[in-house]
Amino acid sequence: KSFKPVVSQKTIKIAHFRETSALPFYIANEKGYFKAENLNVELVEVDSKQLIDTLVTGKVDFTSAIAWPSVVGFEIEHPEILKPFGIMGESNSGDTIDGFLVKEDSKINKLEDFKGKTIAFDNPRGIPSAKMVFKKIGFDPDKDVVLMDMGKDIIASALLSGKVDAVWTTQPSLTIIANKIKTKIVEPNMRTRYLTDPYWISPMGLTTNNFILQNREIVNKVENALKESLAFIQNNPVETRIIATKYTPLTSDITEKMGVQTYKSTPDNQDYLSMQSIVDSLVEAQILKKGTGLIPMYAK
Amino acid sequence: MPNEFGLEIINLSKSFDNHTVFDDFNLAIPKGEIIGIYGPNGCGKSTFLHLLAGIQEPDKGTIRINNKKPKEIKPGIVFQNYSDHLLPWKKTMENIFLQEKIQKNTRSEEMLDHLSDSQKNLFQNLYPYELSGGQQQLSSILRSLINTDDLILLDEPFSSLDQNIKNQAHDLILKNRQNDRTIVLVTHDLLDSVYLSDRIIVLKGTPVHNKYLNLNTKYNFKDKIDLLHSSFFSDIYKQTMEYIAS
């Protein structure tokens, strides 16, 4: 790998795709935390599937949160390029991040009621965790329930037309659909309640090893700015949501009610264990061909 | 009581854009005749056949064939540009019998008796676009003669035929005369026309009004050579040329 000289005062580019998962970056940008660190930051909007591509081809220096399958999958194909930092997820003490939506008049109120029912997941990562959860309560997840993937755009139609009995989705869809049609949320944050608490869904952001080697200082500054953001989220839930409205397509009636993910700037040992079990479950579910150790990826 | 006309045209008018081809044209022909139509290029002969065939609609006026409307009869027709009217996706023989097959689901095999073996072979094996012009025209004539009850329309049907095949075609047409069938023959060859027709209508440039020559051409000669050298024919020839030049 070639070493390029450090260029000072250069613009730091951060890729995002206008989702709440990039909130810490939006807040740092909005509240001037990047500026305070003397960073000149540009937020670059890209397609959600292009985040890692733009990062590894050098078009940007950082990306916002990307879920484990992509990060780990890329690491397996091309080891030692990506560098995750921070973590994002859900916790029992935090907001509602995911849940099952059922029709308001549905008799389903708890996990046990799902026996014999069909559930659509708008996110393939949901299915392996759901299987583990159902196992915990004594179901055979391959027999007692039908779990299927479905595109985000049609889960509401599927629920309304009775094609499925429930849909499992995450924020902000959870709030949006609940807002739009008469539904109730069942078993919010099942992963923290039945698996591990907190349940870490993804890193907070990514950069590359190459970039760190040449720009360690900048990376530190970015991390500092994001730490400020996390504190802000903790202390200013209302303003956080106003900023979310500004940076995403979401309208205020949604952001006001929506749950915000739990973030942590540096994982500890317990977190690594929890994260690793998630990755392992992805392997078990055959979403990933094989796993990788997350600690080496995070280690500096 | 129905009238006895094979063909009756009343007050027919037809124009293209600003060019009037027929203007209040009237004609009545007894049943069962062969009628020759003779006239200069562009005087409306093909248009007349298209009107009889129901391919074009008159702007005004009435056409009756055996007292029926054009839409009620199913004419046989040889078009002036015959090669465009054979269907290239069917063998020539299928083309010849297609109209009959569609309309009556029969096949008048006896028609083939008039063909030589080599002609039969040709029509059986080749698609129309593989035939020579004259071969295409002969097959078009055959097609028009099969299965048609009231009306056969022949637009310059011998233009590509050699002497022998032309005679063959003449025989075919004469054999297919019937008491209630009108045959309309357009040709620039006056001898052919006189030879085949009972009557020749001579037209003279557009628009066609009610002034036209209506020549009786029934005769008693044994063959075409006799006819050619007869004063009967030279009379008709003179009358026709004079009328057209007038």
Place this chain on the structure above:
Amino acid sequence: MPNEFGLEIINLSKSFDNHTVFDDFNLAIPKGEIIGIYGPNGCGKSTFLHLLAGIQEPDKGTIRINNKKPKEIKPGIVFQNYSDHLLPWKKTMENIFLQEKIQKNTRSEEMLDHLSDSQKNLFQNLYPYELSGGQQQLSSILRSLINTDDLILLDEPFSSLDQNIKNQAHDLILKNRQNDRTIVLVTHDLLDSVYLSDRIIVLKGTPVHNKYLNLNTKYNFKDKIDLLHSSFFSDIYKQTMEYIAS
């Protein structure tokens, strides 16, 4: 020293699938002649013209026109199915001058002197598909005569013309004779052929070998009527018919 042939065919062979049309055919014609081709339907007349025009390739043999290869000359041509070979997207007059416009970027207006005003109007204002058959054929003849240097190919070019227009076409063709221009005329009308041609080649069914009648038809009559009634013509007529029947 180049030979003096306007048209030279050496060992020409041409088949379609398993049907041989020409088999080692040879012919040599002096420069500047009008040659009539006479023969039964399907004997290969149109195929011969297509070979001369470069539309089809011989299987074997050589063709020379004024000692040039077919690809080196730009012939004028009237096709047997003339109406298919006028371009419907251009007015008739543009069609008539198109070949010249493309090849020389000139416009031989003098050609129009031979037309009547009403003919000129017709060709100027109408698209080919709006013309009658005879009008289309006349415009095809005009197109073939304009701008062609070495060779003019006429396949049954009078089949749809009335008497007067046919005479007009005859005049046009005779006026366009040139010392180094060969005109090949295919027609089933022997009188027309004798009237126009210096020589008639009589073919007799397929395949065409080297047996054919090569009739000198130069004569000295004032007009067609004289010719028709001459013993010169009836001699040629007899010879031709006998040869074909043999």
Place this chain on the structure above:
Amino acid sequence: MKRSKILYAIGPIAILAGWYFFAYYPTNFNILIPKPVQVMLSFKNFPQILMKSTIATLYTWSTGTLLGIILGILIGFICGYYQNLFKIIEIPLDFFRSIPSITLLPIVALFLGSGLTAKFFIVTFVTFLYVFIHTTYGIKYSRTSKQNLALAWRLNPWQNFREIIFYSSLPSIFAGIRTAITLGLIATISSEMTILGTAGLGKKIIDNMVIYNTTEMYEIIIIIGLIGYATNKLIVILENNVIHWKGH
């Protein structure tokens, strides 16, 4: 004429009626169907909210499509004439044609980035493909009689194209253009949905889809549909004026 206008109205009226019905009739999903009146009213705000996106979409679409059409006709002609060239590009074309552009997008983005260039490339490529195919079809099935004329006249390829083949192929080319402008519009909007770009209706669709703003979604659908319909109508009118020799 009056009667034919009534016929044209039947389709849209039926759709509108269906829309009204499903928006108000108590099905279990009528809540996801916005009320027609609401959608109509939302057009009031078109200038502020959707004008800019509409213009952006129209710009990408028209430029890319025009280029694709011209390339399609020209390369189609060249390939129709030089069969050898056609053989060279035939396999790659038929190969890539079948792959959904969403799959090729990441690869295209590698080479052209994910900006305007990639967007134009995709729109132009799609329209090119269909105009190209239909041009070659037009040439393939142009009448032998006309090509015999070109042979006898020794027309060179360009003369042949200009005077005969182009006109012969026009019906087929127009059919290709109608397919292409529609697919070009779809490609424009789809690529606005995924590829970064300043604005565009595709972007608005995604934004509204995320928040289930069905009213604006339907408004956008109507705008796109109207654009597609109007362009098709224009092309048909153009076609009927140009090809006066229909059937001959």
Place this chain on the structure above:
Amino acid sequence: MKRSKILYAIGPIAILAGWYFFAYYPTNFNILIPKPVQVMLSFKNFPQILMKSTIATLYTWSTGTLLGIILGILIGFICGYYQNLFKIIEIPLDFFRSIPSITLLPIVALFLGSGLTAKFFIVTFVTFLYVFIHTTYGIKYSRTSKQNLALAWRLNPWQNFREIIFYSSLPSIFAGIRTAITLGLIATISSEMTILGTAGLGKKIIDNMVIYNTTEMYEIIIIIGLIGYATNKLIVILENNVIHWKGH
């Protein structure tokens, strides 16, 4: 013949060469391009890994497309003959044709659910549209001379269709079919990406995209491309055998 085979090889070889080049030449994106050899080797595992998905895709695609083609020809003929019916459906068709199916999907899903029915509906609808348009074009531009024959013979609509119009329109219909099978394949895969369905290559694409398994992604792209190419080739062979009267 040997020479022409070489020509056919040039395109694929050029693409392969380009692929090799970009996979090994040190650009900033060459790590995102899998090595050709790896992808070739991965075909070893095709039976276990992709066979089932391929069959699922082939099934949806072929069934939906076949239905769409038949409907397109039939309804195209009916509309070509009964201009009034055409007028009724023209506006809705040109309207919906231009809207990306991804936008219509939520609406379709409301009515047809989000299962196989919706998938078939979309594939059939897309193929129908293009075959339909090209059938009407074939009819519109079928030769006057042949229609004069139909008039003189007083053929009823069905006889006219069976004996004349169908054959006259075949070149145009085949062009439509070639467009339609490709778009049908694209529609199948795109809907497998979003609509529910256990298997299908579209699903595999999404799965592999998410985990950056570019090797299998490229394998799938190659499979789709080959399917598309092979089908196109078959159609062309069929076409050339059926339409022996080309140009006449």
